[in-house]
Amino acid sequence: MFLRLVADSFTRRPRRKILSMAALAMGMAVATAALSVSLDVGDRLAREFRSLGANLLVTPEADSLPLEIGGVDYRPANAGTYLPEADLGKLKTIFWRFNIIAFAPILQSPGQMLVGDASSPKPSDFSDIQIIGTWTNHAVPIPDGTTYVTGIEKTNPWWSVEGRWFREGARECVVGKALAKKKGVQIGDQVLLNVPDPLKKVQAFAPYTITGVLSTGATEEDAVVVSLDDAQKLTRLPQVYRRLYVSALTKPEDAFARKDPKAMSPEEFDKWYCTPYISSIALQISEELKGTDVRVIRRVAEGEGQVLSRVRTLLWLVTFAALLAAALAVGASAAASVIERRTEIGLMKALGANSGLVGVLLAAEQLLLAFVGGGLGYAVGILLARVLGERIFGFTPEPKLFVLLIILGLAAAITLLGSAFPLRQAARYDPAPILRGE
């Protein structure tokens, strides 16, 4: 009889049930979409922030003080110490290796460029320039036997090349925009490069073909960029680099991250070490690359952390607002459907049903409605989240099972809560006046 009553209420008045269910499904669709997007968007945004460039800088530990102004090191080429290139694969063996999304070593040296006729050069054909050696699209061997492709175009995404980047081992180079303009060289031209060797009387210039013009908005526009390998040959410093830029996905620093790791208890240290804070990743890198000093590029790391944590809070708030609005609207609709059925409740009570039975009957109906409407809303919400994710970030949020569980739970809780208040009133109804239509 109980089930028949419930079933009847659905089949006899389908229109009303459909309307209630639509309200519920829509509310839950908003909730699902908002939840799915906010769960995934943090990671997406963190990745987006990597377009700010590297957030870690690795330099030799025992180095002389760099005389760096605006990205140009004014130390003589032979001053200071270097780091071995062969170690770089170890970066992908640290605990948070998957969070390291790009790295690029730099070997920079003052040098000379010769444009024009190499057989009888005029003094004006020579120019003092900075030669930057780095990786582009370079396959790094990782100790586990695989290779990892990375390079400067990933760590410094704002470096844009008109033409194309040089190929490794092909004696190609990319010249800075300002330099190309000043010297009147173009893509396809050949330039001669050399880093003067004080021990030799006759300097040997090596020919390089220009494959692209680089614009960075900074001093690199006055420089020539070659592959790290070529820079090592030019500077006669085999297998080394001087600076390494690392771009890592990190968790914004919170109060815990700001604690001094040395003052932490072993449990705290483990927790800190196993959280992708920028400081713990820096420590892990310095453990792998011996003799290095790993520094956090503060303006990038802190700017990122600050904006990211704000945006996350903001998104959660919007999600919460969506949930709240959905809850209120669904609750109101549930309450309305109970209020509308006063006559029915009166009749049932007149026929001898007690308040408890009436309550259970209505609750069963509402729950059924909640599950069907919630499930439907979830499906619509996932579609919405997809559209949102693809439109804004070009990614598809993964449907998550626990979102479904949350949504169903929420739908059930809200409809029950929404009906509880009018039900309590209904329990006090005196059947007679209701049936009389008063």
Place this chain on the structure above:
Amino acid sequence: MAGFSMFWRIERRLLTTNYGRLFVILLALGAGAAVTSALLNLQVDAKKRLTTEFRALGANVIVTPRQTTDKDAAGTTLDQNLLAEIPSVYEGKPVLAVGFLYVIGEVAKAGQVHFEPAVIAGTEGAGLTQVRPGKRTEYLANLESDPSACEVGVKAAEQFKVHAGDELQLRNQGKSASCKVFAVVATGGAEDTQVFTKLKTAQELSDLKGRLSLIQLSVTATPDSVRAFVAALGQKLPDASVGGIKQFAEAESRIYNRISGLLTSTVLLVLLLTSLCVMAGMSNVAVERKNDVGLMKAIGGSVRRVVRLFLTEAILLGIGGGLIGSAVGIVVSIWLGKTVFGVAAQPRWIVYPLSVSLTVIVSILSAFPLRRLASIRPASVFRGEE
């Protein structure tokens, strides 16, 4: 006249006979209005606030001498007076401008005779810490105002073995000076190896009186406005080259667009679905009015009149729910702004009428199913048929 007062009497009865229903409808409409106004207000505010947050990245505009030679860093310099020509306020937000003069000099701790080369950066202007973001690992506030105070990068401090409170000797081409270290700063960039002095000290050391190497600016505005600022300042300072710092400008505008796109679409989505939700809930109630309509029609009410009656009810409910809900929403958004950005959101009054009218529109639309009432046959209603 009689018909008019009758209309309102019926209207009053419609609204007040069932307080439970009235409460439920007002709750649904009010919740929708509150979310609408809170999100609209917060959205406008959040976008503005984000530009401020981005300034944690430091300088975003740089003024350099028009010609740079590759050889000598101090080869060409700027006139120090340019600093005064930079507007101090842009779009109501302060513009921070710091002039730098770089000198490659020699540095040693006081009492030491072994000097080592280091970059000495003389700075002048407000907001060095904002233009050059970093973390001060050591800081003595009482020394900061000292005329010979200087700040040392971590790497340089390590090299010269100095701490806050120590004294440094600086020299360059026969000139010498000394300064008191008031802070040690870690930025992760080239600044870690530099010594920051007052501009005058660097100018005296380098014999470049009244000159600057470059000016760094932190302009708080949306990426498009910053571009406009750069163009305007470039015209104002014809002798210098003014440019945005590409590394941050590009990433900033990208991230800003993503976030504001996300906010706008989430808010739109929430608004759309909230109104659909409210509509569905309201329609449920509207269908229940069958009996009333049947009775009205039976005693000779025209369909038009009946529909007008219910539309008026919907509008009144919309205004009521909208006025209360939107006000609540704005108060909530002020509080939310405080939670997210630490600063109370500015209430934007345009949001209030906007969200009230949206609510009224939604409530009128929710009365849409009433259209079906026109086809109601009073007789079948009274017989209890559906």
